Amino acid sequence: MAQQTLLSPAELAYLHSSLSLSPPIRPDGRTSKQFRPLTAETGILPGTNGSARVCLSDGTEAIVGVKAEIEKTVDPLGGEHYQEYVKSASGVGGGDAEADRSAARGEWLEMTVEIPGLRDDDAGTVFLAELLREALLADGEFAKKLWINRRFHWRLYLDILLISPPLSYPLPLLSLTTHLALLATRLPRLKSEGDEDPMFDDDWEAAPFLYPREGATTGPRPSITLLVVAVGDSILFDPSKEELAVADSALAVSLCEVRTQREQGGMEVDSGRELRLVSMRTIDPPSRLTPPGVPSTANLAASGTSDTTQQKQQQRAEEHPQEGVWKAPLGGTRFAVLDSIMQAVLEKGGVADEVLDGLEGVDLA
């Protein structure tokens, strides 16, 4: 789904071999675990519950707007007595808000991705939206935030717009923008109590954030999704379009930061950070669709050999790839490679920490 790169087989082979060196040499001079710089701002659209805009240094830009609407909770059985039924079945007494909250459903979050030049029902776009949605819901806590009472809930619409043409696979950009937009999201303060029709405070200043700010901030934060590729033995984070075009395999890894607070010796509070891997998906690397190179020994025009020997040589070339001749990767990824990707992502003080520290520096309006 990322646009096809216009690189020749020779360029691809050169890029692949320079990236598989140790340490890898990337076209833009980054180290293997370095992210591209980005600028971000939040609260850009007063008409939404939360919004964010992120520009990457390669010029790609995304805007995310969050809108919340109240919706009546319809139970899946289509009957009036569903809640009572569930209650009696699970043996929970009335008034237990925690148990009620577990009835929260992931469907309350709706997500759309708009990419210029692609249809909105394109399989690739749907895949991106599902990936991001799954990562947000995977911690099991997100949907509970949308619960108002047993009869009503918030329906959250997350609209993701890619403003620029899709230069590289836009997954990390969209994920970081979504993360910031959710951190900036506020829902009106509830004034009513219990199961009555919800009433809200008119004062927007009093509206609490979906993800609480300063103070006792414990619990999971919105997830971020990183794109990691493996080229030879190297593992590269935040690949550019050219790097993706030679990747042997690509993996989207979603992480969720869980804040824990431990009291240390009375006053001192140490806010720790725990990273949790919540979802992983392989992405079909565009390298599989790159044109293969032809070794000069198999080139009829160059060697001028007869048909039969040429056929034989071509067959040999197919079986034993020659050094320096580009061939699209075949087969899958070894478990050891996946394992090292997972370890690199979850590494303490690694890339994920660096990204989260960077995002924390963004001024949340």
Added chain:
Amino acid sequence: MPLDTSTYSLALLRIDGRRWNDLRRLHAQIHTQDAADGSSYLEMGHTKVMCVVTGPAEPQAGQQKRGTGGGGQAGGQKDGASIVVNVVVAGFSSVDRKRRGRNDRRIQEMEITIQKALAANLHVHLFPHSTITVSLHVLSQDGSLLAALINATTLALIDAGIPMTDYITACTAGSTSSYAAGDDSADPLLDLNTQEEQELPYLTVATLGDSDKVAVLVCESRVQVSRLEGMLVVGVDGCRQMRRLLDGIVRQKGSKMIKEGAVQRSDMMAVSLED
């Protein structure tokens, strides 16, 4: 919420406190995005749009089928660049979230209107066999949407350096009382917001630069012929004001670029650097 027009005649102030010929606050930026050939951001009151221009570039396979441009021909035309306009209205742009598909008729109509206006006024014959892609994003809407889209497109095309005869600037004009009131002495209004658009007859007009040449005229509401001329005059005058504002933004950006050394100053430039 119905708009209360009865108070207008008392103080001659509109619902948001403007006089009949006041434009809303205009804020615009050009060159907002590094990767694009041309880009702009424009706010007219609470209507906010972004525009990204790509090209003139070699037409991409499959693009022509989707866009509403090129006069229906596939590939770049022989005698000039084809123009493709895509408008995306974000789900969060209006007060109530409403999702609009790519194939929404109203959006398609806006795309075609903009594409026709550009095709007539850009020097497309300089770029045969190529495509100019204009992609517009609506982030927030509060009336005069088509006008804002046209103005943003003009700025982005200037940023992309695509030669054109003059600025295409647009503006809406309305009338202070509804059609049913049958009030022939109704005052014309300039630059309507959503509330006024829903209640009052209005038209969108775009002109070419300082001239009176009309590039776009869209009127979808019912209005007495006698009122039309007044509305059109006010609209064209608004377009002139708009041109001055946009021109100011372009000049400001230009002098900033010269100061930063991004562009060499030459004697040919009619840009004053003192401010």
Added chain:
Amino acid sequence: MADRRRVNGPGGSSLPPVYDDGELDAVSRRQRAPDAIRPLYLKTGVTPSASGSAYLEIEPREGEYGSGMKLACTVHGPRSLPRSAPFSPYMVLSTHVKFAPFATKQRRGYLRDSSEKDLSTHLETALRGALIADRWPKSGVDVVVTIIEGESTRQDAVERRVEEWDVMNVLGGCITVASAAIADAGIDCVDTVSGGVAALVAGKDGDETSIVLDPVALEHDSILAACCVAYLPNRDEITNLWFKGRLPSAASYNHQSLVSRAVQASKGTHGLISASLSEVIGNSQN
């Protein structure tokens, strides 16, 4: 958009009453060993008009009738691309996964919804790694998987939230059946890819976590995390990995162990594919 070309059934669904007689719970426990997968039935060459086809059925659980998953896959092609398509040095693979309208409790529409499109993308990734696509330049192949019957029982109408985990099982089945159909069509592959699912399940009180192969969501109190892989056994490579869920931080399990258990499951499925394919070869030689 209303679908006006077909006569559709009523939009809403009606359900027979559910009586809480306490017996449902006893039936739905997992009887298999944690490392056992459910018995499968796989047959290739079921659709004569397609160039390759396969049918997969998963045995229903004990004490139930007619609720195992049933999948059919047809492969069309390789055939030449339409004249208007741009040149491709490879075979162009397109995958479609569709639930039959009657496959699940909730009726599915004729138009593909987002979860079906998502599954198609997963399947495409899984298959593309296995195909030797450069042997068919300028040609296309369509892989169509239809889920004739999904894994849903009356009970899971109550526990609707397990549906998100069932999708993993569906994907595992899709990969297996599509792989057999591609082999039936005679398209060159590096290996027969097979799907496998493993999940980390918790006991009644949320403790006693363990990893099981081929999980059925209804048989467990809660599923904490699940993983579906598409695996090439002879090359020991994974072409598609899909993991989601949360692992308890204190548990001794990690992602690696979950992935390797899923690989175990797909090794089990692979045996079935090769048995089924060699049976066909044996029949044709006689």
